[in-house]
Amino acid sequence: MADEELVKKMVRAVLQSAKSGVSLSNLQVEYKDLTGELIPYKQLGYATLDALLHSMPSVVKLDKGQSGEVVCHATTGNEMTHVAKLAARQRTAKRTGQPQVVNCQMRVKPAAPLALNARPRTSLRQPDHRGHLGRGGGRGGGHGDPLPHTGSLRDSQSDGKGGRLHNTPTRRPSLPSERSDKRMTLPSRFQKEVHGHLSQSQQQSNAPSILNENTTPSKPRVPHSAPYSPKLVQSRLKEVLNKHSNGLWVSKLPQLYREHYKQDLPSEALKDLEHWTHICTVEKPCSTKPQELLLYPAKETSQITPHSAATPPTHDKSPFHHKKPQTQRSSATSKSSTPASPRDLTPDVKQKLGDLLLKYSSGLWAHALPKLYQDTYKCKLPEFVLDHLTLLSDICTIDYPMPDNPKRAILYAKVVEDENRNQSGLAGSETKEAVERSLSSQTVPPLVIPREEYPSVLVVEAGDTNSIILRYIGEGYSKAQEKLEDEMREFYGQDSNKVALTSPLTGQLTAVCAEEEEEILRAQVCEVMADKVKVYYVDHGFSEVISKSKLFELHEKFYRLPFQATKCKLAGLESFSQEQAVLKRFESIATGKILLAEILVRQEVPLVVLYDTSQDDDININAACMKALQDKSLESPLKLNSAYMNVNVSSVCSDGTIYCQVPSRGLTKLNEILERTENYLHSQVTSELLVSRPFCGKICLARYKGKWSRVEITNLHGSRVLDILFVDVGVQASIEVTELREIPPPTLRDLISTPAQALKCCLADLPVSVDSWTPDAVQWLRDTALHCSDCSLKIAKVDEPKRLAHVYLFTSKNFHDTSCCLNQQLADSNLWNHQKDVFLSSRGPSKSLNAPTNPATIQTSSLSTDGQDKAPHTPKRMSSPLGSQSAPPGSPPEKLALPPLLELPKIGQNLDVFVSVACHPGHFVLQPWHDMYKLVNLMGEMILHYNKMEEKPLKVEKNQVCAAKVENNWYRALVKGVLTNGLVSVFQLDYGKHELVSCTQLRPLTQEFCQLPFQAITAQLAGVKPRQWSEEASIVFRNHVEKKPLVAQLESVQEASQPWDCKVVIFLVDTSQEERDIWLHDIMAEFTDEMSNAA
DSSP: OOOHHHHHHHHHHHHHTOTTOEEHHHHHHHHHHHHSSOOOTTTTTOSSHHHHHHTOTTTEEEEEOTTSOEEEEEOOOSTTHHHHHHHOBOOOSSSSSOOBOOOOOOOOOOOOSSOTTOOOOSOOOOOOOOGGGOSSSSOTTOOSOOOOOSOOSOOOOBOSSSSOBOBOOOOOOOOOOOOOOTTSOOOHHHHHHHHHHHHSOSOOOOSOSOSSOOOOOOOOBOOOOOOOOHHHHHHHHHHHHHHTTTOEEGGGHHHHHHHHHSSOOOHHHHHHGGGOTTTEEEEOOOSSOTTOOEEEEOHHHHTSSOOOOOSOOOOOSSSSEEEOOOOOOOSSOOSSSSOSOSSOOOHHHHHHHHHHHHHOTTOEEGGGHHHHHHHHHSSOOOGGGTTOGGGGTTTEEEEOSSTTOGGGOEEEEOOSSOTTTTTTOSTTOOOHHHHHGGGSSSOOOOOOOOOSSSOEEEEEEOSSTTSEEEEEOSTTTHHHHHHHHHHHHHHHTSGGGOOBOSSOOTTOEEEEEOTTSSOEEEEEEEEEOSSEEEEEETTTTEEEEEEGGGEEEOOGGGGSSOOSOEEEEETTOGGGTTOHHHHHHHHHHTTTOEEEEEEEEOSSSOEEEEEEOSSSSOEEHHHHHHHTTOOGGGSOOOOTTOEEEEEEEEEEOTTSOEEEEOOOHHHHHHHHHHHHHHHHHHHOOOSTTBOOSOOTTOEEEEEETTEEEEEEEEEEETTTEEEEEETTTTEEEEEEGGGOBOOOHHHHHHHHHSOOOOEEEEESSOSSOTTOOOHHHHHHHIIIIITOSSEEEEEEEEEGGGTEEEEEEESSSOTTOGGGSHHHHHHHSSTTSSSTTOOOOSSTTOSOTTSOOOHHHHHHTOOSTTOOOSOSSOOOOOOOOTTOOOOOTTOOSSOOOOOOOOEEEOTTOEEEEEEEEEEETTEEEEEEGGGHHHHHHHHHHHHHHHTTSOOOOOOOOTTOEEEEEETTEEEEEEEEEEOTTSEEEEEETTTOOEEEEEGGGEEEOOGGGOSSOOOOEEEEETTSOOOOOOHHHHHHHHHHHTTOEEEEEEEEEEOOSSGGGOEEEEEEEEOOSTTOOEEHHHHHHHHHHHHHHHO
16 A cells, blocks of 8 residues: 555544544554554655654644654544534524534444443344355355345234334345545545545444434334234244243244244234233333343243353363354342252342432443442342352343352343333434424424434533533534524425414424524424514524514425434533523533533433543543532632642642642532432442442442542443542542442532542652653552651742642651752652653553552552452352363463354354454454453453452563453453564553553453453455455444444354364444345455456
């Protein structure tokens, strides 16, 4: 690849996905992960990579990083401008007709490596047979459509609207042709896809292009089947369930029915399942997705054969194990066939446990129950409950991600009503506005909430933070609205179509001619006056009084698009929704801007957290509005040349930053408020104060040295593990969500209005900068300052924007003589002289400012009341599994038994997968879709364990299996190489990514984290000839598969001595579209053919 423009676009794509920049040494790695090859700077005529980067200032900006290394940042470009400009023609009540272009430099928020809050254990829709094209090999020598099929392994799938099923026969995918681009010789149909990928940021939306337009759908093909006979279906269903006594997912039932009886399952049958209690039992294991239902035989037979997961799998000589696909029951079943328990739980205990579980809709670890129960209800949980979890089967569903340790089970509350009924956009709900619209003969469909993780929104106005008016940005939303307004302008531009609305009624929809006489907008009549009317612009979110002469009848074709102005509620501000300080701050930082919205609860008025990503650092709008309530007079003093005695050094971070508590009026008030809070929590017996919906920026309470203290949530690792900052002492930690409490209402306002009392400082006049401290220097300062009860400090310099004080620190009251300060002692020591290339940085390779930076301090903080500061309830070590490998050289003294080998289906059978990394068709990485939630749980356990672990030197050798910290997470990793500058090249054994990390970020992998097989499966695409794939072909492939759940059909397995060296050859099928299956080898073969023809 010698096209410099193409290289620029790929470098820009890499940098835009890393808001904190990419180090120069890591840029090649990131670039290769994205493109499959290194940056070809020599082919472009540059002697070094640094020279190439300096030649493209419009793409990359080079800065000096924390440890002196060059860091590359993306130069702000215009990639997102077109989206913002198209969406930002927003009118306000003050400026009705004048379009405004608001902040356009929007940066997407990088998505998580997988959907951390999802439980992806339902089966994906399985693909049809290949027919005359075969399962791969060649393409039959032809390029025509395959012959139509009369049967299918699956043709039915819930459409998300009450269980209606459609027959969706496979046909060869046909992509829309695109206009050519002279800058790249590509098949015309692929040019827009390739250039679109190069010019946009990494985050892609998997949502359909248009969610809200009420277009007439194409009629599905109706299967030829007999009339619906409930008795016949019931008898057949009983036969199917007898073969799956452990239960099956309802989404898989249509496929099984077709396989057994060569007919489609009638759609009416799925609606009747819940009423056939004599045939089956329908159970909803969690409230994340309405279509995730479990089906069991009727209750009298469902308990005969309890599922046992304790039997170890049978291993063979292959690094992968093959198994016959089967549906396993993930419900409340015992791990053995022994009697359930010696006694029953009282209704009162069950009621209390049920209330606790309902607070944690994403699941609750069983081991957390005893302490949570005692803290909440001030009494002990019966000891036998954890040993007999089946006692809870009628109030929860139980899952066992770690089969060898039942106490590591996860409990999911059973809910009768679907709490997530709004996931599909409230299609079945009827709002007040819909009732008002009944005055018209036409109805407008409801607005569908976008499916993206972080949809873009344009904030219109806010009179109350519980009803922020906004508009969604993108396809099907702002673009669809602009298209509609263009059509309205053209339609009403003809006098024959202008039918005046002479007698408007309140609630009636109308077309309004805007002041500039060019725009025609949809509006709803709010109030009728003598010769004027007050109307509400339903797509723009504001009201206006206009003349009746500007009203026209709204034609029926303009009812198809939902009203684009909608409402949301800001999380965390519910109690301060009408505070003037909050609304004023929101007006100044959010109104009129395009922001990103994290949707916490999908409901009629969604609960959201808003982020402004237009600047170098993300701004959490919710948190910024909350800080507007703070009393500035209570802040820690920052006066130049001031000296303070009786200072408490509460934290020493690994980058040299220290946090102190200085005697002040604010600290005195804080201690008094916390004492009242402590007394209140001690006297309450309720579950109302449990934190059920954590989000970044939320202020709540957690235990610090046995007492409740204020914390801010800084990062989420799934739904059960999170990072927090004790804002009044500067200590960071990782804890379970069950350890958090809401601030009680009596002290909420007082605690929110009191600023954080931890004064952030750094030592003045040191020979090194912050972020360049050696581990020995950090440890010396911790040993000296943290245990001193009589510290003093003198402020030498104040960095007001950062609220950072440069200080001289003393361990006595003699602050007049700076020669006695700790600064001078450190400067004169030799603690900076050894290991000069290995620094302990608070961020390391992290891209986040919120990573826990002080493991040693975390451990001493004693976060829980019982004084436990190690990982709680460490699971028992599993015995060495059959077929496991011995640890490579350089492992810890205790021999590490590697995890059991990953089980694969037989050749020719299907496996649901998630593609975590995609370089090109010859190299990509898969993860088993059904077990992804187990991996999320494992990573949460690792975070809790390793973030509380002391920093111990690890002897690092090649091919060593260890735990590696990358960004904010801990991963199971394989050491691929050790560099002389202290960096280590590692391979993530569960995600398939290569990373460069500091050797200080490695820890020994303990046996408790070796129960789950390594999840990364290296793969290549079947059905296409191996070749040197071009960058354009790689982009097309990557766009179709990366970060997506797909169906893999196993073709062959390439054996190797180690599991991470094995490779599978598979067909990949995208079954996300109802009307067709997309076989990826067809796409790539066609792309290759057209490239050859174009050459």
